Amino acid sequence: MSILQSMKKAAEQVTGIARPGRREIADLVRRRKSNEFRFNDDGLVPNHPFWPLVVYRGAVKLPEEFDPAAVVEELFNANGWGNSWRNGIYDYVHYHSQIHEVLGVAQGAAKVQFGGRKGRTLSLKAGDVAVLPAGTGHQCLSASGDFLVVGAYPPFGTYDECTKAEQHDGALTTILKVGRPRKDPAYGSKGPLLVAWEKAALPTPR
Template identity: 65%
Template sequence: MPILEDAKEYMQRATGLNRPGRKEATELARVRKPHAVRFKNDGLVPNHPRWPFIVYRGAVDLGEGHDPAAVMEHLFEANGWGDTWRDGVYDYVHYHSRIHEVLGIARGKGRVRFGGNKGRIFALKAGDVAVLPAGTGHQCLSAAADFLVVGAYPPTGTYDECTKVEEGPKALKAIPKVAIPRKDPVYGSDGPLLKLWKKPK
């Protein structure tokens, strides 16, 4: 699926076909209350020491006439989250210690566990958006055949992928240093993320 989606994205960006544009994409965001959860270090996955994992249920109106993945891409990009990709969520526990991540569900349904092996399972469906502060464990447990996720990252930070206990000490030093994003990936400058993720006093 990633190869097909990559080809589709390339054609859409080249032609503008089925793509809403950034301004229209921001208008497709629905006001939703954030569901925020803090996870503890479970020995393998450190999670973030201060900032919660956030889920916005049904946050994006994928509607008709646009490719839902393109809607997610433009929405995230309009709010400064880039390096977008289209795929699923890996079926093994992993986390990123040097960058935050947003996952927008463009199509289908999936059960994803966040926070590591002792975390929580979320049933995600099209229109949902999950925002992961650096260190948040994630793993897909099951998914429909058409499950499609659009991921993106804020401009500050460096992508990495951690899966081993031995990576923990280095990750624990890196995670708190990852800067707060300037904008919420869904709601921009006034989004709940900026209230929930604050610098320590």
């Protein structure tokens, strides 16, 4: 997170200025169908063997009276996805083998490669939300100068960053240990994510 964004976030949390409340957040969510993408293991990036990348287009309204990053943070937090950060997306291929991740675009636009070499390039813009199951490769290929993302995580799992071929085999084991989240980061307990990530495939952690 940049120093500016870090200071801005801290000030908003203390003062509440430009930061929506829980009731306001409910009015800023647009119901969208899920776009689902499944990727094969490419030898470097394992991806997830059962669960797809889920993308919601234009899921979040970003009115001018609020800081857009704060809107996305509060939405994710309301649904139990925390430890949020503000930044871009790394320009090299990486994935997380021990935790799921949600990326919400607060400003600007970018082209992001998901799934590694055998994956797919998607254009993301402000208001879009992408939910990555553990193992999903991602890399920013190009972005506007104002591109800003809020990332967050479910309340279980451990953040790690995998980039090397020698991490692949171990990741195949750890990915399967990351359970299904209890809530969709955008739509809560009745969100499409919970259907896309079938409970039968992996257990929900207790």
